[in-house]
Amino acid sequence: MTNLIRIENISAHADQEVKIRGWVYNRTRKGKLVFLLVRDGYGFVQCVAFKGDLPEEIFEEIVRLTQESSVEIKGQVRADDRAPGIPGGFEIGITDIKVIQVADDEYPMSLKEHGTDFALENRHLWLRMPSQWAILRIRSTVVSAIREWLDDNGYINMDTPILTPAAAEGTTTLFGTPYFDEGTAYLAQTGQLYNEANIYAFQKVYCFGPTFRAEKSKTRRHLTEFWMVEPEVAFCDLDGIMEVEEQFVSHIVKRVLEDRAPELASLERDTTALEKVTPPFPRISYDKAVEMIAEIREQTDDPEEKALLAFEWGEDFGAPHETALTKQFEKPVFVYGYPTQVKAFYMEPWPDRPEVCKSVDLLAPEGYGEIIGGSERISDPEMLLQRIREHELPEEAYKWYMELRQFGSVPHSGFGLGVERTVTWMCGIHHIRETIPFPRTINRVYP
RNA sequence: UCCUCGGUAGCUCAAUGGCAGAGCGGGCGGCUGUUAACCGCUAGGUUGUAAGUUCGAAUCUUACCCGAGGAGCCA
Missing domain, CATH: 2.40.50.140 (Nucleic acid-binding proteins)
Known part of the structure; x- marks a missing residue:
């Protein structure tokens, strides 16, 4: 045999x-x-x-x-x-x-280049090509490395609901679906609020599932359905969560380098850039980042880039700003202390500086930009209520969330890592659409 | 929602007002080391849709449809 x-x-x-x-x-x-x-x-x-x-x-x-x-x-x-x-x-x-x-001789996928539209229209066959095969094998390893690190470090997997009653963060557009006699249910765009409940039972938790955003974003960094892992940690402040993030991301990179070398090679990924991803990661404040962007803008002669990099303190960074900023670093870089006005209602204000909050984004190097958004959450009940009112959110819908601060409230922090953006960076590729087997975008639900 | 670019053979593209073409893929034939093999032959078209300008439109004009990239928003 x-x-x-x-x-x-x-x-x-x-x-x-x-x-x-x-x-x-x-x-x-x-x-x-x-x-x-x-x-x-x-x-x-x-x-x-x-x-x-x-x-x-x-x-x-x-x-x-x-x-x-x-x-x-x-x-x-x-x-x-x-x-x-x-x-x-x-x-x-x-x-x-x-x-x-013997396969039909009219197989439509050529071994040569394809346009994006044709490739996506034939995604069910495109998956067989070496590039797509390699990317999705790496994705699988990223996913298992995520679970491996969290499971090995005392995190309990708590899957949060996908059908939810209302906007968790209020601003972005939600997909709605009829829900019996309860009116409309919405597809989740984060499990975070539920995880803030879960930590009071399990201390350290994570949810890992699909996330839905009905944003009309047409860029190579966006999908309407993507996967996000969201750890949440009790007794953890902003510095604590940055330490978690750098250990976590470094582990994912290490695992991919160890287990997917042939796939990285077939994608012609420069692995020396990935090998530099070890703790600690540089930490810069939002204030400092604004200065750095102004400096980069000062030095560029390209009028188009100058226009794209125009910026004022108080705004959130756009993709061009993140790209310019991350090109200054070899490792992923933390940017912390964003203006309160551009961030979600639940973020802990900076002590003695309420115009900034204890938020932190992790930006991937080589121009890839944001892969993680996180923060320390407000733990004080009065402060949280005040924020909910300021954002004109329905207090009734957040009743259970506010109760978490009544019974044993502790400082706690968490973050969300976008799987597809991470895989895009690992693979060194251009389009996020290639990092999920069947991408869902603003004008594509087939196949 | 806005800006930019694009739509010609199954695929990737050329043809800029004057006969609609090439490479790949398919078919037939050839070749003992190919690397997206190569060589010869061959089939393959309502040029996104509709209207207009013109002796003549893939090419110019208008409207619409579809797609891509980017902005905003975000992971």
Whole structure:
């Protein structure tokens, strides 16, 4: 019985007869010699058939294979530097083949470049391409590294509701759906408020699930449905949560570098940039960041960039500001102490400086920008009530949230990390849409 | 919602007022080391839609539809 292997482990099977099951990704026919590039879901490997080595009918069957045909191949593994693939460096000399299906010859995905629209319209097939395969394998590792670190550091996974009664943060647009006799329910855009309840039972918690934002954002950094992990920690102030974040993010990067080296290589990701991601991360205040942006703006001669970088204290940073700022650093950088007026109602004011709050964003380097938003939450009941009134939020809807401050209130902090933005940065790619299997954007819900 | 760019063969694109083309992909043939192989032959078109200008429109004008990038907002 020949050993069924995964292509990712092929180096452990050098000079053995093995079996793989997969699909023909590409083929090159050279008369008496045929090269098949076969993928099995775990990797890509070149398989070679030579007419003289095989029975006539087997060779003819190989010649007739179309792209994406499903096959079971038996053969001899041998090291060969010429062999393409992921991981590559090994090929299989075919001794036998079982064709499961000869794929229709009108497979629409070319091995050459595609426009974004065509690629997204064919996302169900695009997933098979090496670039998309590599990105989504990295995504999976990011997700498990997230859970691994939190689970190993005393965090309890508490999944928060996706159907929620009202806006948690008030400002952004929500997706609504009819909900029996209760009127409209809204798809969650954060689990944070629920997690603030959960910490009083479990001390350190996280929720991890899809998040929905009906914003009309048409940029390469936005999806209407994306995944966010939100840790929340009791007895933790702003400095404490920054320490958590840098340990957490560094672990994710480390795990990806260890487990997904072939995928990073196939994406031509410069891993030296990722290797620098170790604690501590630089911390700069919003005030300082404003100064730095003004300085960068001063130094640029490009009138377009000068206009984009125009800024006044009190505003929130836009993408151009974040990009310019993060290019000054090799590691992710914390920006803390944003103006209270641009942040959510629940953020703890800075002592003796109420115009700023104890908020902190983590901006990924190389121009990628915000991947985490977090803060210390208001723990004082009077202060919270005052803020809810200032923001003209319905007090009745926040009754339970305010009760949390009546019974054993403690300083606590938390943050939300956007999975797709993190994966975009890890992979060094341009579009967030490639980092989720089936992206949902403002004008796409197919496939 | 606003700004910019785009829509021509299955895909990626060329043709800037005068015969609608190339490469890839498909089909047929050739080749024992290909790396997005290569070589020869071949099929493949309502140029996003509608109207207009013109002897003549893929090309110019207007409206609309669709998409992309960016702004705002955010992870």
